[in-house]
Amino acid sequence: MNEDEERPRDLAALAVPLVGSLEETGDPWLPFRLIDPSGAAVEAVSAYFRDLQAADRSEATIRSYGMDLLRWFRFLWAIEVSWNRATRAQARDFCRWMLVAGKPSRPHWRRPQEVPDPSSSRDAYAPSVRAHSETVLRGFYEFHLDAGSGPLVNPFPLDRSRRGRRAHAHHNPMEPHRNERTGRYRPVVPDRIPRSVSDAEFNEIFARLPSNRDRALVAFYVSTGARASELLSVTQGGVDPGRQLITVIRKGSREAQELPASTDAFVWLRLYQVEMAGLTLKGRRQPLWWTSRTPVRPLTYHAVHRMFERAVDAAGSTVTLHALRHTAAYRMAEDPELPLTDVQFVLGHALLTTTQRYLTPRKQDVIRRILAHHAQQNRKAAERAAPPPAPGYRPETLQVLFGGAG
Structure with missing residues (x-):
């Protein structure tokens, strides 16, 4: 069935249980593995982790990728779709779900028996988190496409305007290079100024x-x-x-x-x-x-x-x-x-x-300098508006008495 012909899914009513887990094994040959709701390891993810390790990715990187894959697999388990049968419609709905549904409520580690209120936490995923997730999942399916163990089409495709083009074909040499292989569902990540502490x-x-x-x-x-x-x-x-x-x-x-x-x-x-x-x-x-x-x-x-x-x-x-x-x-x-x-x-x-x-100037420094500029302009305007002293008064005497310009 074509993805345009698939029936729209009601994401507002979709519940994604926090099932499965990313387990640390202590094995240097496979530091992490993804566990499904039945307690079995997901071999497709383990094979991808081995490929990452061969590419000299650190254990911290493998864990970071594993958390993105766990979020994707939980979504697939909730809609009852196998990972190797996922289409671009499911990938599109997953990116929409991350954008609108927000982060799930989790029980406090000190009180695991308490059931959190689903409406208590609606903080949206940051654009950087969603962009990282899209990149990881696109790489995961590219790996299985090359291995012949996944779907025939990557559910997370490249942008329509970027596919089939030579990288940096129309790049202005006076501007920095940008990523020419942008995913279709990749969000725009704002360029934030690093925050420092006063x-x-x-x-x-x-x-x-x-x-x-x-x-x-x-x-x-x-x-x-x-x-x-x-x-x-x-x-x-x-x-x-x-x-x-x-x-x-x-x-x-x-x-x-x-x-x-x-x-x-x-x-x-x-x-x-x-x-x-x-x-x-x-x-x-x-x-x-x-x-x-x-x-x-x-x-x-x-x-x-x-x-x-x-x-x-x-x-x-x-x-x-x-x-x-x-x-x-x-x-x-x-x-x-x-x-x-x-x-x-x-x-x-x-x-x-x-x-x-x-x-790049820090926000608090810019605000302080601009306020000082406005104060200086006000002082100059007040000095220009001050009337001249009456005849017979010495300007230096008035300056001593009242301060400022005579």
Whole structure:
């Protein structure tokens, strides 16, 4: 049946249960697997994960792709369509469902027995999430098309105006290159200006941190510009206080790189190490960061993320942990004595154009300068409108008495 002849599906009445899961296996040969409602692994997804691993994709990337595939398979299970029989009509409805239905309500991890209200959470999926999902699913079906194990037509096609054309055929050499292979159902992702934290807001959040470990973490984040997962990769042997360097494992290349940090960060780190003396394992290859509760375990990204969320909520702010990386990047980019190529190296950007985003003025700075401009214009207008002094009065005397121009 042609997709134009298929009957429209009532997406407003569609319920997509949170069945199945993405399971971490602990097996280095297959780090994750997708589990269907019956408890069996979806072999089509496992084959795709093996192909990603062969292409040198990290476990974090495989997990990210797996979450997008889990969302797609839950939709297919709800409409009772097999993955290898999905058409562009189902792909179109899935993209519409993500756009309109919003994120599902999930039970709180502390109260799993409570049934959430379906109408309590209607936050829409961000355009970046929907764009990432479309890209992952298009790649998933392209893999099975090449292997001959999927449908004959990719349910997530390219844009009609882009298919069959040579990439960058009409590209203006004065403009940056754009993606010429855009999916038909791919949303428009706005180019957002990275958000940084002001000094006053940062000080308020820092004052709410409860422990020396948390203060050391935040001080390293805002002085090195490392990603959250990269800073957690530091081992005890990767700290060099004498040279003020720490060694992190880069997220993309997974190579070790030394990053300079502030003196305050090493002071908080030393206080934390004194507190944890005798509670953690010692060794150059042992993790640097550990949980506060006993028995101590290596600190995870989700624990750090939740720690920072609690401090932000207590300070009445809305910033995220990743905003600390943006803050560090802005601070370095604003230093006229620091070349932008040095900032690029510290941040680990592959392209200099990515680092140049931090040359964009911040909203709060623009507002402050514009308000100062308006105030200055008002002062100049008031000075121009002031009448001249009457004959017999000395202008310098009036200036001493009343201030401003005589």
